[in-house]
Amino acid sequence: MTTDNIRLRSEFINTKVIANDSAKQLGVVKELLVDIDRREVVALGLRDSILSLTGMPKYMYLEVIEKVGDVVLVPHDDVIEDVDVEAYSKLIGCEVITENGELLGRVRDFIFNIEDGRVASLVIASIGLPQIPEQAISTYELQVEEIVSSGPNRIIVFEGCEERLTQLTVGLLERFGIGRPLWEREEEEVYGYAKPVDPANQLGTGIPINTPASPKPIEARKPAYESTWDSDEWEEPEAIPVPPRQAEKVRYRERYEDEVDEENWRDERRDVAARREAARYDYDEKQDVWDDDIEPEPYNPPKVNIPERTKAPEYEDGY
Structure with missing residues (x-):
């Protein structure tokens, strides 16, 4: 229940603010700013009209109000002031x-x-x-x-x-x-979270305290063959037969390695022949090949074996 001086905030919202000297509407009450430490309303926030949703907010202090009824009367239109909004709270929603x-x-x-x-x-x-x-x-x-x-x-x-x-x-x-x-x-x-249950009312985990032993022990797998070492008598263990596909892979690898070895030997023989050919044309690196004073070595042509001509025998007709 409210009286003339005691009001609900919701009843005060959207009340028009009128200047008493000029009858000019300054706006409508949009919000109330509260000083929480002193627990009192300090200022009012205004907007242009009830339907306006945009625009710069305006503020006035509560102490300038002259009378409150269907409207809020203030002495003049210069009551709008700059209010530190961050220092106060709207109190709604706290x-x-x-x-x-x-x-x-x-x-x-x-x-x-x-x-x-x-x-x-x-x-x-x-x-x-x-x-x-x-x-x-x-x-x-x-x-x-x-x-x-x-x-x-x-x-x-x-x-x-x-x-x-x-x-x-x-x-x-x-x-x-x-x-x-x-x-x-x-x-x-x-x-939004469950309250923990009292330990006295909690159910068990369902796991028996004494776990029964396994009736049959688990046997370890034996290896494919066992090799026994004896310094006096030692026999090579029996080889496990290789699957056909794996054996084919081994033969293919061996053929490939033989081909690679043959190619390597062929390259090495080619290198040796190249070195021998280069040795035939070896010359002194310090000698100037463009020097005209150096006498050239005499040229000894190799002997050419030309076969001698022989007269072919003539044959008479009738033979």
Whole structure:
């Protein structure tokens, strides 16, 4: 329940801001900025109209408000100022947890005093979205005296304060008897993981304590043949027959190696012949082949064996 000075944040949103001296509309209330340390509303965020989704946001301090009714009256249109938005919080959507880490819900609304901006209480629910109607989810009122500490996105309250919450609305699930508050749910429902079972209630692994021995021992495989070494009498072990395909591979490898050896010998003989041919034309490397003063060695041509002509015998006709 609200009065003229005590208002809900949701009732204050989308209220027009009018300058009293010129009757000019400065905008509509878009958001409220809260100083969490002092727990009071400090400034208002404005936008041009209810339907406008873009544009630069404008801010004004709460202390310049003259009167609040269907509209918010301010003295003049020079109340728009630069506000350090990062220093304050919107408070909507912040987690509310107890000192022992139990989740109570999220902030979806709050009640504050218009004159001094003091926050009186928080409205929490399982979902911190003001767009969801109150009739759909259960909401609870939390007094600010229960707050131990606060941060940008989390509010810590005293342990056991869930027993002192005041329920404002009953959600659809609770009306049908299938919904419960967050602090009454199991941990797997809230955080999405299963709670460990007490060791006394845990089932066994199913493995018997005394594992029965194998009735038949496993025999080790014996090798294909066993070679016994004796210094006096030693016989070569019987060779294992080679499969035909493997034997063909061995014969092919031997033929290939013989061909390679023959090719190597042929190359070596060719190299020897080349060295001998080069030795025939060996000359002194220090001698200048273009020097004209050097007398050439006399040329001794090899003897040519020309066979002598012999007269072929003549034969008379009739023989």
